[in-house]
Amino acid sequence: MYEVQSYHLNQGAVELPACMYKVENFHGSTVDAENGDESPELLNLESRQTDILNRLYELKAVVDGLSKTVLTPDADLDVTEINHACSEPTIRTAISLDSVLGKNSGALRDIVINANPSEVPLSLLVLHNLLSEQYRVLSSVHVHSSVQNVPSQLWNCLGKRSICRSRREYQLGFTLVWKEVLKPQMKFSIQSMCSIEGEGNIARFLFALLGHKYDVVTSTQIDSWVDIAIFQLKKGSSKEKAAVLRSLNSALGKSPWVVGVDLTLADVVLYCVLLEMGFEDIPANIQRWVKCCENLACFNLALKPLK
Amino acid sequence: MTKGEAVGVPEDQAQSKKAAKKLQKEAEKAAKKAEKQAKLAAENQADEEDFAKDKYGILPMIQSQEKLDRVLVHVKNLTEDKADQMVWLRARVHTSRAKGKQCFLVLRQQQFNIQGLVAVGDHVSKQMVKFAANISKESIVDVEGYVRKVEQKVESCSQCDVELHIVKLFVVSAAEPRLPLQLDDAIRPETGDEEGRATVNQDTRLDNRIIDLRTMTSQSIFRLQSGVCQLFRETLIKKEFVEVQTPKIISAASEGGANVFTVSYFKTSAYLAQSPQLYKQMCICADFDKVFCIGPVFRAEDSNTHRHLTEFVGLDIEMAFNYHYHEVVTEIADTLVQIFKGLRDRFQTEIQTVGKQYPCEPFKFLEPTLRLEYLEAVAMLREAGVEMGDEEDLSTPNEKLLGRLVKEKYDTDFYILDKYPLAVRPFYTMPDPHDPKYSNSYDMFMRGEEILSGAQRIHDPQVLTDRALQLGIDIEKIKSYIDSFRFGAPPHAGGGIGLERVTMLYLGLHNVRQTSMFPRDPKRLTP
Numbered sequence: 001m002y003e004v005q006s007y008h009l010n011q012g013a014v015e016l017p018a019c020m021y022k023v024e025n026f027h028g029s030t031v032d033a034e035n036g037d038e039s040p041e042l043l044n045l046e047s048r049q050t051d052i053l054n055r056l057y058e059l060k061a062v063v064d065g066l067s068k069t070v071l072t073p074d075a076d077l078d079v080t081e082i083n084h085a086c087s088e089p090t091i092r093t094a095i096s097l098d099s100v101l102g103k104n105s106g107a108l109r110d111i112v113i114n115a116n117p118s119e120v121p122l123s124l125l126v127l128h129n130l131l132s133e134q135y136r137v138l139s140s141v142h143v144h145s146s147v148q149n150v151p152s153q154l155w156n157c158l159g160k161r162s163i164c165r166s167r168r169e170y171q172l173g174f175t176l177v178w179k180e181v182l183k184p185q186m187k188f189s190i191q192s193m194c195s196i197e198g199e200g201n202i203a204r205f206l207f208a209l210l211g212h213k214y215d216v217v218t219s220t221q222i223d224s225w226v227d228i229a230i231f232q233l234k235k236g237s238s239k240e241k242a243a244v245l246r247s248l249n250s251a252l253g254k255s256p257w258v259v260g261v262d263l264t265l266a267d268v269v270l271y272c273v274l275l276e277m278g279f280e281d282i283p284a285n286i287q288r289w290v291k292c293c294e295n296l297a298c299f300n301l302a303l304k305p306l307k
Numbered sequence: 308m309t310k311g312e313a314v315g316v317p318e319d320q321a322q323s324k325k326a327a328k329k330l331q332k333e334a335e336k337a338a339k340k341a342e343k344q345a346k347l348a349a350e351n352q353a354d355e356e357d358f359a360k361d362k363y364g365i366l367p368m369i370q371s372q373e374k375l376d377r378v379l380v381h382v383k384n385l386t387e388d389k390a391d392q393m394v395w396l397r398a399r400v401h402t403s404r405a406k407g408k409q410c411f412l413v414l415r416q417q418q419f420n421i422q423g424l425v426a427v428g429d430h431v432s433k434q435m436v437k438f439a440a441n442i443s444k445e446s447i448v449d450v451e452g453y454v455r456k457v458e459q460k461v462e463s464c465s466q467c468d469v470e471l472h473i474v475k476l477f478v479v480s481a482a483e484p485r486l487p488l489q490l491d492d493a494i495r496p497e498t499g500d501e502e503g504r505a506t507v508n509q510d511t512r513l514d515n516r517i518i519d520l521r522t523m524t525s526q527s528i529f530r531l532q533s534g535v536c537q538l539f540r541e542t543l544i545k546k547e548f549v550e551v552q553t554p555k556i557i558s559a560a561s562e563g564g565a566n567v568f569t570v571s572y573f574k575t576s577a578y579l580a581q582s583p584q585l586y587k588q589m590c591i592c593a594d595f596d597k598v599f600c601i602g603p604v605f606r607a608e609d610s611n612t613h614r615h616l617t618e619f620v621g622l623d624i625e626m627a628f629n630y631h632y633h634e635v636v637t638e639i640a641d642t643l644v645q646i647f648k649g650l651r652d653r654f655q656t657e658i659q660t661v662g663k664q665y666p667c668e669p670f671k672f673l674e675p676t677l678r679l680e681y682l683e684a685v686a687m688l689r690e691a692g693v694e695m696g697d698e699e700d701l702s703t704p705n706e707k708l709l710g711r712l713v714k715e716k717y718d719t720d721f722y723i724l725d726k727y728p729l730a731v732r733p734f735y736t737m738p739d740p741h742d743p744k745y746s747n748s749y750d751m752f753m754r755g756e757e758i759l760s761g762a763q764r765i766h767d768p769q770v771l772t773d774r775a776l777q778l779g780i781d782i783e784k785i786k787s788y789i790d791s792f793r794f795g796a797p798p799h800a801g802g803g804i805g806l807e808r809v810t811m812l813y814l815g816l817h818n819v820r821q822t823s824m825f826p827r828d829p830k831r832l833t834p
Contacts, residue, residue, distance in 0.1 A: 107686035112716055142673035144718065145651070166726075166741060167680045177673060177717070190716045191690045 067256055097135065097171055100209055108138065110173030112187040113202060117150045117178040120157075121199045122272035122303060124184065127206040128158055128174050129298035130268075134210060138170035144179035153305055154178060172209070200230040200269065207265040214264075221259045225266035229273045245282060252285035256292070267293060275303065359432035363439070363476045366449065379449075382416035387468045389454045396471075397449050397479065399521075401490065405440030412439060413464060414450065414471065418526040418660060421466040422457075423450060423473050430474040438476070445482040445490075445518070451475035487515045494522045496664050509820065516825060516834050524664045527657035528822055531650060532810045534657075536601060538649040539622050542642045548597040548624070553586035555579060555603060559784055566607045568617075579605035582803055585788055587625035588764060591799045592791050597626045604803070609829050613818045614756065614808060618827040622809075624761075625801030632737070632747050632763035635800040639761065640676035640723055643751065643804075647672050647721070650813060658814065667815030670753075671714075672721040679713070680726045681745065687712050698728035698744060710755020720812075725749045727762075734774045737763040737800075747800070753812035761802020768792045 101109065115121050131137050139158040143150050158176060167173070186202040187195045196202055204226065214222065232240045248270065251258055258266040271293045274282070279290060293299050380394045398414035398421075405411075409426035425431055425439040442448065452473040460467040493507045512519040519525055540550070556570065556577045568579040583600050590598045604621035624642070628634040647670060650658070658669075685697060688705055691712060701709065713722050729738050729746040739745040748762030765771045768789050775782060775789075782789070810822040820826040825834055 107680070107683040110683075110716075114718070140675075142675060142677065142717075145647070145670070145672045145674070167678075168682060175677075175717070179718070187716050189690075190712065 063261065066261065097209070100211055108167050108170055108173045109188075110175055111206070112175045112177060113184060114144070114177045114179045114181045114187070115184040116181050117147055117154050119184075120154065120306065121184045121202070122275060122306070123199060123203045123269045124176075124206065125157060125302040125306075126268050126272060126298055127203055127265075128176075129302045130210060131172065131174065131206060133298065135171045136169065137172045137174050138167060139174040140176070142175065142177045144177050146180035147178055150178050157302075157306060159301070198230070200226045203265060203269055207268070212262075212264070218259055218264075222264050222266045225258055226269045229266075229269045233270070234273045234276070241277075245286065249283035249285045252289045257289070263296070268299075271299065272303075357432050357434045359430060359435045362430065362474065363435045365478045365481065369479065382414065382419040382421050382466060385421055385454055385466050385469055385471070387456060390456045390469060392454050393451065393474075394454060394471075395449065395451050397447065400442050400444055400446050400448055402444065403440055403442060405436065408433070408436060410436045410439040412442075412473070414448070415521075418523040418530075418657075419465045421469065421471055422461045422464050423452065423471040425473045425476065435476065439473070442478060443482045443484040444486060445521075446478055447480040447482075449475075449477045449479055486518065488512070488518060490518070490522055493519055494524050494664055496666065509818065513820060513826065513831065514834075520824070523660050527660040528810065528814065528816075529824060531654045531657045531661070531814065532806065532822060534650055534654050535646055535806060535809055535813075536620075536622070538646040539599075539601070539642065541649075542645040543597075543599045543624070546597065546638065546642070548599045548626075549590075549595050551586070551590055551595070551598045551600045552602065553580070553583040553600055555605070557585070559787075568605050568607045579607075581606060582621060583623050584803075587623055587801060588799065589791050591625055591627050592794070592796045596797075599624045601806075604805075611829055614811070616807060616819055616823055616826055616828055619808075619819075619823065620806040621803050622806055623801065623803040625799060627797040627799040629798075632798075632800040635761075635763075636678070636723060636725070636749055637675065639759070639802055640678075640751065643721065643759075644672060644674050644676060646809075647813070661814050661816075665814065665816055670720050670813050670815070671718055673717065673719045676751075677713070677717050677719055677722040678725050679722060681724060681728065682726070684709055684724055698730050700728070700731040706752070706757060707755040710752055713752075714755070720754045721752065723749055723751050732762060734778045734780055735762075735764050735771060737765050749802075751802070751804075753809065754815065756808070756812055758808050758812060759802045759804045761800065763798070763800040766792055766796040766798050 097109065113121075113124060115124070128137070128139060132139070141155055141158055143155070158174065183197045184199045184202055185195045185197045186205065187193075188205075196205060204223070228244055233244045236244070248258065255261060257263055258270060267289075271290065274286075274290065279287070282290070377395050380389075380396050382396060382398055385394070385396075396414070396416070398416040401413040401415040401420055403410060403412045409424060412423040412425065413420050414423045425436050427433055427436055450471065450473055452471040452475070454469050455472050456468065457470050461470060488507050488511055489505075492505045493512065495504060495506050497506060507519075520529070544550070556572065557580045558577060567581055569576050570579060571577075582604055583602065587598055587600065600621075600623050602621060603618055605618050606615070607617065608615060624639055626635045626638060651670075661667075682697070684701070685695060688695060688709055691708065693705055693708065695705065709724075710720075714720060725748075726739060726745045727748045727750065728744060729736065730744075732746050732748045737747040739747055746762065748760075750757050750761075751759040765774060771789050771792065772782060775785060807819045807822045810816075811819050814822075816822060820828070
């Protein structure tokens with residue numbers, strides 16, 4: 001019925017091995033290695049080393065470039081891209097939500113955040129944008145019946161959402177509910193977690209979903225900055241605020257971002273708190289840093305509609 | 308027991324002595340009483356001529372003999388700013404309490420009441436006070452009096468800042484002295500039984516429905532229910548819907564055959580409509596685009612549960628959409644949200660009145676309404692330890708549990724559950740294009756109980772026939788239904804709500820019979 005061409009050339013009989021597995025002569029190879037310097041293993045090792053060195057050089061170049069853009073306020077470059085390029089091979093492991101949040105239940109993992117419309121948690125909006133850059137996020141805004149007359153820009157503060165796709169296709173749900181609450185609160189997995197209260201704590205959780213890994217010192221520094229931002233800068237007296245601004249200024253004198261050479265949660269929270277206070281009489285280093293933040297798309301997109 | 312112990316050992320003697328004393332005392336008392344009565348009679352005879360004779364009495368039956376130029380003020384309007392005015396009003400005697408030379412009446416009109424006072428004085432004679440005290444409860448009276456401010460608030464009345472000093476009092480319609488149930492018992496909160504006071508059970512209430520309906524709670528419930536209907540209409544008409552009326556006597560069962568009432572119809576038999584489903588869809592095919600209808604719906608299910616009635620009022624919506632059935636879902640959900648908002652804003656006093664007897668958290672909702680998918684719900688339930696299959700239908704306990712889980716996470720009493728498994732829905736439900744196991748159907752829940760069930764309907768006659776055949780439905784019986792889609796039918800979806808259920812769940816009541824004026828269930832046909 002069908003004519004099929006022979007798929008192997010008829011070049012004499014194929015020699016089949018007599019034993020089950022064919023193994024190279026072990027003794028013979030050691031003798032070879034002793035004799036010749038250019039064994040395949042050694043070559044392999046050599047090439048891997050040059051590879052690593054090359055990557056290190058590349059990295060160095062990227063970091064140099066990055067510090068340049070960060071230190072020049074008017075750089076039009078979108079820093080996130082470079083940022084990612086540099087951080088991807090080193091810090092960030094290839095992560096999925098499963099590795100961060102554990103088992104997958106097969107349904108949408110929905111993060112519910114209750115916030116009071118009179119006190120918009122700006123940092124969470126920025127983090128929402130950061131999450132949407134990395135995952136397929138289904139974001140929705142609701143108004144709880146306990147509040148009335150929510151301004152229209154808060155109704156669509158998470159941007160436009162596509163309606164028609166099935167909820168199953170998203171990796172993460174981000175449900176923001178404007179509600180009469182004293183503190184922002186987050187509810188995620190109601191069976192195993194109690195609700196998390198406070199903008200800072202929610203921000204930490206959301207940032208952790210991005211999968212950055214820090215050493216103990218760095219992560220403690222970040223935590224400490226978040227606390228400072230929420231408790232001293234936001235709610236403190238003018239004296240405390242001035243002290244925070246001083247220490248922030250000196251920190252930004254040493255490194256491009258608040259903690260190290262990367263954008264961290266500390267930057268997000270501090271920027272948002274400063275934005276609420278208004279950028280009046282702030283020291284030079286902070287001013288430069290503010291401009292850097294504003295260059296990033298995630299800040300821009302999240303906060304512009306609210307101004 | 309304690310008394311006996313206190314008295315001590317010499318029982319017999321003491322008792323006999325005591326008994327003798329008692330007898331003597333009683334005799335004295337009786338003598339005194341007789342004397343007093345004789346005196347009273349003499350007194351009564353003395354001022355036989357009553358100066359207030361024409362200021363009270365029983366009015367002849369009102370047969371529209373004359374048209375009086377008299378303004379009857381509503382009790383709810385009697386407030387401080389009417390103080391010291393002379394007003395007429397017609398009300399029921401809620402309670403009367405005579406105390407010497409004065410008699411306190413609580414006059415009730417619908418869910419409002421005011422304290423009235425008949426006291427002997429320039430206008431009021433003793434006989435009039437006596438007459439006032441003898442009016443039976445629930446009688447209707449016409450009253451003239453002065454509105455007076457009170458020093459201390461009258462806590463027991465809705466008009467607590469004023470009372471009425473009555474000068475004229477006429478009975479318009481007298482009630483029989485014995486009532487089958489006491490209104491005060493009927494409005495006592497169920498939680499207050501630590502005092503050991505009587506409450507009225509559901510069946511007694513329903514047997515004497517007209518008296519039960521007079522209670523402040525019932526008055527508020529049905530005023531709010533009327534509000535639900537009104538808001539439903541208002542919202543939909545604003546959205547350019549058309550109200551339609553559909554027949555209730557139909558020739559074939561629309562949803563499955565089992566639970567329909569059969570009525571004899573001349574020489575054949577007919578059925579009472581289980582839902583206006585078919586006719587709503589026909590209206591869509593007849594280019595009405597957006598229709599709704601409010602009318603009775605009959606279910607012959609022999610289930611005696613707290614949420615089933617055999618006749619209830621259905622609020623049904625059907626709407627043609629452009630490309631996606633979520634257009635309809637959002638429209639329906641928005642309608643319900645508008646109803647909730649309207650109730651919250653316009654019926655606050657009614658909600659509070661009901662809350663006094665049946666305490667309940669205020670109804671919470673999100674705007675736009677929360678929409679979850681069936682798969683998510685199953686995942687939530689599984690996480691909570693419920694074992695169920697992906698395509699299994701929600702059982703009532705699971706439904707309630709899911710309601711609690713959703714409430715805990717999202718803090719809403721109202722949500723939509725979308726994408727039900729196709730297997731658990733009727734044959735006319737449109738399958739999901741991406742996953743044939745699921746369907747474009749949805750339920751809406753209030754306080755964890757289903758109030759609306761809807762779906763995108765199949766508008767293609769071929770697909771509809773196929774689905775019916777798959778489910779083993781006799782094509783001949785539903786021929787007219789399928790035929791209505793043959794001449795061009797727009798894609799459409801809809802749903803139906805039970806008015807009683809919405810009212811019940813909004814107010815957090817426990818039984819649907821409380822929100823049905825004259826409930827019908829397998830065991831009740833009267834009143």
